[in-house]
Amino acid sequence: MQILDWLFKVPTGATPGTAAVTAKDRMRNMLTHDRLELPAGKLEVLEEELTAVVARYFDLEPDTTRFDLKQIDRKAALIANFQLVRSKC
Amino acid sequence: MSGRVIVITSGKGGVGKTTASANIGVALANTGASVCLVDMDIGLRNLDILMGLENRVVYNLVDVVEERCKLRQALVKDKRMPNLSLLPAAQTRDKTAVNAEQMKKLCEELKSMFDFVLVDSPAGIESGFQNAIAGAEEAIVITTPEMSAVRDADRIIGLLEAQKDQITQYRLVLNRLRPKMVANSDMMGVEDVLEILSVKLLGVVPEDEEIIISTNKGEPVSGTDNTRSGLAFRNIARRLRGEEVPFMDLDVKNDTWVTRIVNFFNPVRV
Numbered sequence: 001m002q003i004l005d006w007l008f009k010v011p012t013g014a015t016p017g018t019a020a021v022t023a024k025d026r027m028r029n030m031l032t033h034d035r036l037e038l039p040a041g042k043l044e045v046l047e048e049e050l051t052a053v054v055a056r057y058f059d060l061e062p063d064t065t066r067f068d069l070k071q072i073d074r075k076a077a078l079i080a081n082f083q084l085v086r087s088k089c
Numbered sequence: 090m091s092g093r094v095i096v097i098t099s100g101k102g103g104v105g106k107t108t109a110s111a112n113i114g115v116a117l118a119n120t121g122a123s124v125c126l127v128d129m130d131i132g133l134r135n136l137d138i139l140m141g142l143e144n145r146v147v148y149n150l151v152d153v154v155e156e157r158c159k160l161r162q163a164l165v166k167d168k169r170m171p172n173l174s175l176l177p178a179a180q181t182r183d184k185t186a187v188n189a190e191q192m193k194k195l196c197e198e199l200k201s202m203f204d205f206v207l208v209d210s211p212a213g214i215e216s217g218f219q220n221a222i223a224g225a226e227e228a229i230v231i232t233t234p235e236m237s238a239v240r241d242a243d244r245i246i247g248l249l250e251a252q253k254d255q256i257t258q259y260r261l262v263l264n265r266l267r268p269k270m271v272a273n274s275d276m277m278g279v280e281d282v283l284e285i286l287s288v289k290l291l292g293v294v295p296e297d298e299e300i301i302i303s304t305n306k307g308e309p310v311s312g313t314d315n316t317r318s319g320l321a322f323r324n325i326a327r328r329l330r331g332e333e334v335p336f337m338d339l340d341v342k343n344d345t346w347v348t349r350i351v352n353f354f355n356p357v358r359v
């Protein structure tokens with residue numbers, strides 16, 4: 001069936017779930033932590049605390065809060081996304 | 090004359106630092122430049138073997154530093170290329186035999202004698218590495234596309250960044266790339282590694298059995314014409330000399346019937 005696979009193969013980019021994509025995702029995550037010298041688990045604590053602070057001022061849409069630790073060149077950026085429903089003040 | 094001192098380093102061992110040093114050295118010498126290869130892997134000397142010069146080593150780097158001989162006496166001239174010399178490492182000492190100040194002084198002296206001084210750094214990030222970079226103004230970071238090698242390369246890049254005033258530029262050589270595995274998404278490719286490390290690319294060297302054969306013969310592949318890895322190293326040498334050389338097309342990603350038809354009518358240069 002290999003010839004059939006090849007015949008139907010369409011030129012594509014990276015496929016999620018392949019070893020290459022998994023390696024790249026793991027690498028990104030690992031290097032972000034390495035570069036910041038961030039111990040495992042600390043980021044999760046920070047995220048909880050940040051959410052708690054925002055939640056004192058706003059009602060938050062449940063299950064929508066998202067944190068992203070991104071690399072821009074060799075610098076890291078923490079991007080937080082809160083969906084606000086209304087002010088609590 | 091004031092030559093360029095370039096350190097070749099990787100963090101992780103076994104990724105091809107010494108092979109790259111030998112091959113880039115030979116390729117640079119073939120462009121007409123005078124080159125000195127310095128083996129800084131004190132205690133684990135190997136560069137002499139790759140160059141096929143192991144029987145001609147009399148004095149070594151530690152002898153020079155400890156003034157048991159003149160620098161010129163320790164340099165082993167390659168008979169095949171009179172403009173290529175090797176300063177061998179000591180085999181019976183360890184990394185503490187030389188310090189950063191001594192290394193700086195040695196590099197200054199070599200710079201006045203050669204166009205290029207290539208320093209083959211030992212693996213690791215400790216004193217051996219710190220000594221190897223002490224006299225350098227440029228660095229070549231070697232990695233393979235494997236996760237552990239990329240992680241260690243990142244650590245090295247971080248350390249080089251911290252020495253920005255001294256090491257003004259560093260570039261990456263991606264070694265032992267397996268184009269077929271990349272095409273099958275079984276391992277990371279050039280773009281992936283460059284994106285992760287955010288670093289400038291100096292060259293890509295494909296995995297090649299010829300490297301093993303050439304090591305056994307003591308004749309670096311970049312000195313012969315007909316190997317892909319040899320061509321890759323020669324391209325690296327030309328880029329080091331400031332030439333714009335397009336990267337080799339190692340991509341087999343688009344091997345589909347569509348691309349085969351397109352390529353049939355429009356053959357591309359490999």
